Amino acid sequence: MPKPLLLSGLLLLAASLGCVAPEPAVTRAERMEAWVGQSWEAFEKAQGLPRQLTQQPDGSRIAVYVKSRVSTSQGTRQQVVDSRSGQRVTVAPGQNSDALRPQIGSQGSSYIQKEEPIRVRYACTTTVHVSAQGLIERIEVTGNGCG
Numbered sequence: 001m002p003k004p005l006l007l008s009g010l011l012l013l014a015a016s017l018g019c020v021a022p023e024p025a026v027t028r029a030e031r032m033e034a035w036v037g038q039s040w041e042a043f044e045k046a047q048g049l050p051r052q053l054t055q056q057p058d059g060s061r062i063a064v065y066v067k068s069r070v071s072t073s074q075g076t077r078q079q080v081v082d083s084r085s086g087q088r089v090t091v092a093p094g095q096n097s098d099a100l101r102p103q104i105g106s107q108g109s110s111y112i113q114k115e116e117p118i119r120v121r122y123a124c125t126t127t128v129h130v131s132a133q134g135l136i137e138r139i140e141v142t143g144n145g146c147g
Contacts, residue, residue, distance in 0.1 A: 040136060060137075062127060069121075073119075122143070124141065127140040
């Protein structure tokens with residue numbers, strides 16, 4: 001195959017592959033946005049009872065949904081602890097714990113606390129603002145577990 005033809009074939013292949021990107025994942029906030037303007041009754045039926053429902057003086061309501069989970073990673077956490085002050089410095093994965101001993105001062109000996117699995121708490125709070133007429137006005141989604 002001649003070089004110009006090979007080069008143009010590779011460019012065409014590269015251009016066509018660049019146009020086929022995977023669809024980005026839809027976030028909870030984007031899914032909830034579709035409910036704005038819809039009936040509160042339909043939303044509650046689909047999502048279940050909220051953790052908290054507050055009636056406002058003007059007849060509107062605010063509903064709060066909270067979802068949380070704790071994830072335990074395969075990694076472990078070490079801490080260098082000053083035995084006198086109790087000051088702790090967490091050792092990053094792959095970091096030499098001996099290098100951290102000077103950071104906690106020279107008030108006494110230090111030791112490495114038992115390694116523990118790393119636990120991370122994920123939470124997502126969804127706040128739904130419902131008009132006095134029973135329609136969803138806006139939805140706020142906050143937290144580190146709303147993906």
